[in-house]
Amino acid sequence: MSRARFLVVTVATALTMAATASLGLWQLDRARQKTALQAAILSRAELPAWDNAALLAQTDPSAGLYRPVRLRGQWIARHNVFLDNRQMDGRVGFFLVTPLRLSGSERVVLVQRGWVPRDFHDRARVPDVDTPAGEVTVQGRLAPPPGRLYQFGEAGTGAIRQNIDPAAYRLETGLALLDPSVQQTGDDEGPLRRQWPLPAVDVSKHHGYAFQWFALCTLVAGLYLWFQIIQPRRQRARLHGPDAR
Structure with a gap:
């Protein structure tokens, strides 16, 4: 024994x-x-920015993730999505995601425009964020689609959602979405904050x-x-x- x-x-x-x-x-x-x-993100950040033509010429745009872009197009404000329970600088609010139709093309890219605070007294209230009409220039970097958070049930189709599934969103809106998204950079704009964290800080x-x-x-x-x-x-x-x- x-x-x-x-x-x-x-x-x-x-x-x-x-x-x-x-x-x-x-x-x-x-x-x-x-x-x-x-290291790859920091290295790609030093590369020349892609414009509309350079981005659309890529057979696999996702291969250029984290590369700078400078795109011209028109916001499609009717398809704004506010992703709930997102943090920036320790505060909870929304990430505003707006599709941008690229000038001279029917192709569309989802732009993560920034973080905006929410109204905790009325959780169903959509924040008031200006979305300019006409052609705009968006400066940022190619990025994966917004990260997914745990949710109960389906993602939903309203303006306020927990997550956005690019494939489902493509079917919902009928837009010719490119696979990668764009994280808009530059100065804060109104209520929008753009202090995006790098994915390797932890x-x-x-x-x-x-x-x-x-x-x-x-x-x-x-x-x-x-x-x-x-x-x-x-x-x-x-x-x-x-x-x-």
Whole structure:
């Protein structure tokens, strides 16, 4: 029974150490991936901005994510979407997303125009944000579609939504949407704030998680050595020592 218990504890310890060490290495790999992504973002930010022609000439515009763009077009204000429960600078409000029809084309790109505060007294009230008519010039960077938050049920089709699904939005509006979106940059505009965070700013979080997993792995190894090897040997030494009777 003692030998069987020793084998069971040994196998369980080995599996636990392998799992915790693997999780620690995975967190370090996630940190490396985000660091590489941030380096790519900073590198692409130095490239010349794409205009309408350059963007439309791309067979895969998503390959240029985080590259600067300077686009001309017209806002389609009737399809404004306010994404709920979005944060900027620690405050909760909306991300305003407006489709922009590119000049000289029927193609449309979703523009994340900025963050705007919400009316907490009337949660169904749409913020008052000016959307100029006529041709406008939008400066920003190509970005993935707005991040998704957890939601109950369907995304909905109103002006205020939790998420926006580009494929469903394309069917809903009939617009010829490009795959990437644009995060508008530049100075704040009225109530709109544009302090967009970079996606790799939380690398230290992964380092912290990795430390915790490696620490747990070390603790398991230490407990195993103490209770399964060191302590039993000390007990046997006391039983069979020169003073044992």
